[in-house]
Amino acid sequence: MHKPLSQYLDLANPQNLQAYQSTGGYEGFTNALKMQPQEVQQQVSDAKLKGRGGAGFMTGMKWSFVPMGEDAPKNKYLVCNADEMEPGTFKDRWLMEGAPHLLIEGMMIAAYAIGADVAYIFLRGEYRLCATRLQQAIDEAQAAGLLGDNINGSQYSLKLHLHTSAGRYICGEETALINALEGKRANPRAKPPFPQVVGLFGRPTIVNNCETLCNLPGILKNGADWYTQISDGADTGSKIFGISGRVKNAGLWELPMGTSARHILELAGGMQDGLTLRGWLPGGASTDFLLAEHLDTPMEYDAIAKVGSRMGTGVIIALDDQHCPVGMILNLLQFFAQESCGWCTPCRDGLPWAVEILTRIEAGQGSQDDLDVLQQLCGFMWIGKTFCALAPGAVEPLRSGMKYFADDFQQHIDHKGCPHRH
Amino acid sequence: MSSVIPIQQVDLVGQPIVNYRDVLSGKEIAAIEHECSLYESRPAAAIDALQIVQSERRWISDESLYAIADMLGMSATELEGVATFYNLIYRHPVGEHVIHLCNSISCWLHDYQTITEHLSKTLNIEFGQTTKDGKITLLPNVCLGCCDKAPALMLDGELVENLDIKSIDSLLQGLRGGKNA
Ligand SMILES: Cc1cc2nc3c(=O)[nH]c(=O)nc-3n(C[C@H](O)[C@H](O)[C@H](O)COP(=O)(O)O)c2cc1C
Ligand code: SF4
Ligand code: FES
Numbered sequence: 393m394h395k396p397l398s399q400y401l402d403l404a405n406p407q408n409l410q411a412y413q414s415t416g417g418y419e420g421f422t423n424a425l426k427m428q429p430q431e432v433q434q435q436v437s438d439a440k441l442k443g444r445g446g447a448g449f450m451t452g453m454k455w456s457f458v459p460m461g462e463d464a465p466k467n468k469y470l471v472c473n474a475d476e477m478e479p480g481t482f483k484d485r486w487l488m489e490g491a492p493h494l495l496i497e498g499m500m501i502a503a504y505a506i507g508a509d510v511a512y513i514f515l516r517g518e519y520r521l522c523a524t525r526l527q528q529a530i531d532e533a534q535a536a537g538l539l540g541d542n543i544n545g546s547q548y549s550l551k552l553h554l555h556t557s558a559g560r561y562i563c564g565e566e567t568a569l570i571n572a573l574e575g576k577r578a579n580p581r582a583k584p585p586f587p588q589v590v591g592l593f594g595r596p597t598i599v600n601n602c603e604t605l606c607n608l609p610g611i612l613k614n615g616a617d618w619y620t621q622i623s624d625g626a627d628t629g630s631k632i633f634g635i636s637g638r639v640k641n642a643g644l645w646e647l648p649m650g651t652s653a654r655h656i657l658e659l660a661g662g663m664q665d666g667l668t669l670r671g672w673l674p675g676g677a678s679t680d681f682l683l684a685e686h687l688d689t690p691m692e693y694d695a696i697a698k699v700g701s702r703m704g705t706g707v708i709i710a711l712d713d714q715h716c717p718v719g720m721i722l723n724l725l726q727f728f729a730q731e732s733c734g735w736c737t738p739c740r741d742g743l744p745w746a747v748e749i750l751t752r753i754e755a756g757q758g759s760q761d762d763l764d765v766l767q768q769l770c771g772f773m774w775i776g777k778t779f780c781a782l783a784p785g786a787v788e789p790l791r792s793g794m795k796y797f798a799d800d801f802q803q804h805i806d807h808k809g810c811p812h813r814h
Numbered sequence: 815m816s817s818v819i820p821i822q823q824v825d826l827v828g829q830p831i832v833n834y835r836d837v838l839s840g841k842e843i844a845a846i847e848h849e850c851s852l853y854e855s856r857p858a859a860a861i862d863a864l865q866i867v868q869s870e871r872r873w874i875s876d877e878s879l880y881a882i883a884d885m886l887g888m889s890a891t892e893l894e895g896v897a898t899f900y901n902l903i904y905r906h907p908v909g910e911h912v913i914h915l916c917n918s919i920s921c922w923l924h925d926y927q928t929i930t931e932h933l934s935k936t937l938n939i940e941f942g943q944t945t946k947d948g949k950i951t952l953l954p955n956v957c958l959g960c961c962d963k964a965p966a967l968m969l970d971g972e973l974v975e976n977l978d979i980k981s982i983d984s985l986l987q988g989l990r991g992g993k994n995a
Contacts, residue, residue, distance in 0.1 A: 467854070479918035479957035517865075517902045518958055520971045553852045558861055559901035561956065575860035575886070577895045593854040634962070636920040642962035677919055709919055723922045727956055
């Protein structure tokens with residue numbers, strides 16, 4: 393099968409500019425430069441590319457809200473969201489370490505398509521090796537005239553800078569990210585106005601996930617038809633899927649959209665000897681639990697939603713039968729409580745409360761009432777009740793975990809202890 | 815580093831106004847100016863500036879904070895709101911080496927607690943503390959993005975993966991200059 397992303401990947405020794413170009417790199421961007429920006433947008437719409445940041449929003453559609461033409465504001469921005477702090481997710485790091493020029497080319501295509509003059513990579517602070525390799529790639533592209541003024545003799549000019557953040561999950565939320573880039577405390581912003589119109593420094597801004605951008609070179613090089621034929625499911629193209637937890641060989645694979653989770657688990661060699669799969673989160677900490685019976689569901693946005701979860705980042709976390717589901721949910725909620733930005737009350741107060749209750753239940757000191765309060769908290773922190781999607785994301789593993797592992801919760805209360813810790 | 819803040823004035827809310835040139839080195843100033851040139855506004859370089867100064871001085875003292883605020887033309891209170899927001903900006907002194915141990919879900923599934931206990935016992939400190947000799951600070955960290963090689967930690971910015979008791983012991987021995995702990 394085609395591997396438009398990982399064909400360029402070399403983790404030990406990533407391709408430099410010359411090597412990348414000699415294997416077809418920057419051909420997509422060269423094609424884009426010969427087209428009108430709106431034609432590039434159209435091609436990406438035709439390819440039906442969906443954003444890989446978690447929500448699966450159509451990339452072409454997202455771009456179409458950016459004001460274009462002579463009257464559009466002079467500064468427009470493109471930002472690559474490379475904050476990747478969703479626990480259990482490590483796909484963007486893989487791409488940036490292994491194929492830095494692929495991301496740079498993808499950003500150049502996106503920036504051209506929306507008429508941006510400046511682009512930033514918003515990189516999480518812990519990704520030091522990514523930072524070194526990306527900066528090298530930027531410098532090479534700059535020196536070769538692929539970045540800067542009048543690129544390839546065209547009218548188009550683009551500056552591209554690397555911004556390294558300093559560790560806070562909420563910075564990955566796109567409006568919080570914009571505040572962070574402005575040097576402000578990274579609380580999310582109210583929408584509308586949407587960033588496409590009023591974003592970074594008040595100017596039109598597109599924030600796209602790293603993997604989304606890495607899909608663009610292939611689309612512009614080979615065309616939308618080629619791209620839509622990579623998978624035969626509902627979603628187009630390939631996806632970096634992966635799995636971690638107590639499996640034999642945790643890792644990442646580029647596979648057609650719609651590959652089943654069972655196949656991903658098989659690529660990982662299955663569960664470790666003596667362990668059975670009890671549940672799995674399809675795409676990071678903020679997605680609902682699914683069970684072994686759901687393993688044949690295609691990893692597609694709608695199909696995973698239909699069985700009650702979200703595809704999220706597409707990197708699976710597997711829960712085995714020797715770990716306590718209540719303990720796992722507690723660990724997940726501790727993360728969200730710590731990383732809540734504190735802006736709105738349901739999340740700021742609700743998450744620590746949920747952690748307090750889960751801690752009690754896990755320690756065998758919970759009561760039946762605690763379960764009711766947890767259920768209520770899931771309602772208080774659901775979509776529409778909070779300022780951003782962090783709290784609803786935290787609710788997902790909690791509410792689904794309480795449903796699927798109700799017996800485990802009950803045992804903790806009835807036997808005043810964790811059945812997994814005899 | 816001098817601990818006396820060269821206070822010339824106090825602003826409306828009583829924050830000392832510091833002239834950044836009295837505090838920051840030429841190297842720091844040049845690096846921060848470069849970052850400022852990459853954005854539409856000077857305060858946008860806040861996080862970069864904090865990281866630049868921290869990489870020179872290990873942590874952000876009040877004096878550094880006032881100086882950076884002055885250099886970027888923002889209030890110290892606003893900058894403090896930014897500095898304390900981030901997990902990787904240290905507003906307390908840290909040791910020569912900083913260990914960030916991942917405590918997120920995949921590392922939990924790989925029993926990071928055993929690693930925590932061993933580190934804690936060997937170093938005789940808890941999360942958030944520094945060893946008596948000022949050598950090592952131990953901090954928790956959210957998912958480090960290497961869940962396929964859990965459990966993992968970050969030592970002075972470098973990832974160390976697939977941890978076990980043995981690898982922790984040799985790591986600590988290395989940090990203590992080969993001397994047996
Ligand atoms: C709390 C929170 C954290 C997020 N973190 C990230 C992240 O680290 N990387 C990312 O690409 N998107 C993240 N997102 C999603 C972004 O807000 C945004 O939808 C995404 O960057 C859009 O890119 P796409 O259209 O290419 O998918 C996060 C969202 C929330 C609510
Ligand atoms: S939901 Fe949580 S993270 Fe989002 S704005 Fe409210 S407090 Fe902040
Ligand atoms: S959970 Fe520890 S590295 Fe991801």
